[in-house]
Amino acid sequence: MHEASIVESLVDLVQQNLPAGGRARRIEVKIGLLTGVSPDAMRFYFEIMREDTLGAQAELDVSIEPLRAECGNCGMAHSFEEAAWLCPSCGAQALSFRNGDELQLCNIEVLDGESSND
């Protein structure tokens, strides 16, 4: 349930980065597979927290980044949709991960003051 704290940090970061008078409409976030952070739990807390912060127009677009790894034994490059520890090609326990720790605010789609009916 640390997603609550993570969403709180996310909302703070969005507020700090909003241009004056702008309102956030769509917030794009990427999460690495090795962080153990749940996108569903983030969406749940975001819907609660946006009411008193960013406003009901704000939407969270959160996606999991595929995990990219290279095998130190056979040299094959792989991409995983869920955490894996063994090389699918040679079975060795020699994967070195290129990513997986992302917890990243990528961009914000901002509405300016007059276009609140967009």
Place this chain on the structure above:
Amino acid sequence: MAKVVTIEQRILKKNTEVAAENRRHFEEQGAYVVSLASSPGSGKTSLLEVALTELRKEVAVGVIEGDVQTDNDARRIEALGIPAVQVVTNGTCHLDAQMVQGALEHVPFDKVELLFIENVGNLVCPASYDLGEHLRIVVASVTEGEDKPLKYPAMFRRSHALVLNKIDLLPYLRYDMAAARAMALRVNSNLEIFETSCLTGQGVLEFCQWVLTQMAKTTAA
């Protein structure tokens, strides 16, 4: 009109910044800092009680205790005559760098060279938060089963050492120590693994010696 503003910043940037401040503070104070994480009831506080009794013969020790409620753990450490600061998170399931920073003014650093931070019992959430510590230890007791590392890989990946605790119970359990070690190393091949019992003291000296060695390496660097 809507426009897209590129941000590309880590969501926990603020935590990382405060953790860096903590690290600078520790270095200024000449303190080496070790964190302990585990699920609730794995024996973190018991391990601290027995390990600190040994470690205090070599260095001045202190503890920051993190719990959702109560100051029971800090009182257990203070009963040994060791300075302990309790952080009560009031529902939050992990310590973050800011909570640790808030506790630092209560740590008597003139009397503490080796500081332990005991996190809230939880193998999920603390894994996302750097506290500024030098060394991260995860504790898993043998009653929890062998596959904790595969179920909670984030925590085991970021840790430097794994303590498999309560090994005095092994005769009563179906627990495959070799399998447990293999699963931990599958997730993190650099893990140092210790087997301990806080009841018999088995393995505790070896663990303490390793902590002191890591401390000496960092302090000398």
